[in-house]
Amino acid sequence: MLFVVRKTLISRFYELFVRSTSLHRISTATVRSMAAVASYDGQVVPKDEVVRFIEDCMRKAGTRAEDAHVVAHHLMTADYRGHFSHGMNRMQMYVNEIESRLTDPVARPRVVSDFQATALVDGENALGQVIGKYCMEMAIEKAKKFGIGMVAARGSNHYGICGYYTMMAMEQGLIGFSCTNTSPLMAPTRSTKAALGTNPLSLGMAGACEGDEFVLDMATTAVALGKIELAIRKDEDIPEGWALDSQGEVTRNAQEAYDGAAMMPLGGTERTSGYKGYGLGLMVEILCGVLTGSQFGPNIRNWKTADRVADLGQCFMAINPAAFAEGSKERLSTLLEQLRDLPAAGAVPVLVAGDPERQHMKKVDKEGGITYHPNQLKASEEFAKLMGVQPMKLVPKSV
Secondary structure, eight states: OHHHHHHHHHHHHHHHHHTTTOOSSOOHHHHHHHHHHGGGTTEEBOHHHHHHHHHHHHHHHTOOHHHHHHHHHHHHHHHHTTOGGGTGGGHHHHHHHHHTTSSOTTOOOEEEEEETTEEEEEOTTOOHHHHHHHHHHHHHHHHHHHSEEEEEEEEEOOOOOHHHHHHHHHTTTSEEEEEEOOSSOBOOTTOSSOOBOOOOEEEEEEOSSTTOEEEEEEOSBSSOHHHHHHHHHHTOOOOTTSEEOTTSOEEOOHHHHHHHTEEOBTTOSGGGTHHHHHHHHHHHHIIIIITTTSOOGGGSOOTTOOSSOOOEEEEEEEEOGGGSOTTHHHHHHHHHHHHHTSOOSSSSOOOOTTHHHHHHHHHHHHHTSBOOOHHHHHHHHHHHHHHTOOOOOOEEOOO
């Protein structure tokens, strides 16, 4: 009985967490709430404290200590890099799915087949980050031995930001690549119904110069679903071209987009080349769903339902540049600098993928911690009470 009550409370809290600022009328209670969140102004959360808080919540939910740390470090890294839609914002979802028995918090990945430079892994419905780390570590070992390693996984769950696994390979001097399928959220070009996921992908390589790198981490939809959740929390409109409403029409209303659950492909409408994003999403589906034997396309569980496990498919690759022409890292650094040095069309400079993240990390380090939206801090405080853990300790921002 206690489990049922706890599961219901957490499920309800998660729904309220996502929709916390979608109200269109300001009541007296809302005014009080706004005054409360104003107290968070000028406060940041140290990175170690973010990790501690998420670890505590995940352990309370039933994960092993080492797995709780894997998830916590991954989510903190997402926020540290500025990807707030996939950082602590996702932790409540993981706890909810454990409580609903949709994810096995103690499962371990299993190798199905291993053929020299490639392998197939069954995630056994473990936490996505646990599976992802296991697979990329295997791909790295293979790349060091064979020049390239590719590991595909099935039976997985939401695994966070693709770039985390890419950077694991980069830390070993390798090129990294990762992609995943997701619950159907993309409406293919000319369709009014979702049939593919946001299907993100990432590729990265470090240059020869210290700190120089290219890290692409992107959804194949116009935007990740988490960005719409954040827009709801902030009570903001979304740009045209992000999503359709429940009637299949382009909308700028974040709540209508959330309820319609039909994201537009990267590029938007057919007139603005949305079919290219559709094609990239399908490419990811082939690597992750078709190749692995996981669920695929419209057959994956809808993210709003809890009738079965997700059974997501994921792909991880590591490539050793030394297996190809010499001087690739030097050439990458040259290319990146040539691009950054191009004449700018406006006041802001030309960037390459990974530059905004590095700028955000520099800002976090300077300020002494991560700046979260007040509504997220308030929701996390309430979640800490629900889970019976210490809330995050905030510190004044360093200036």
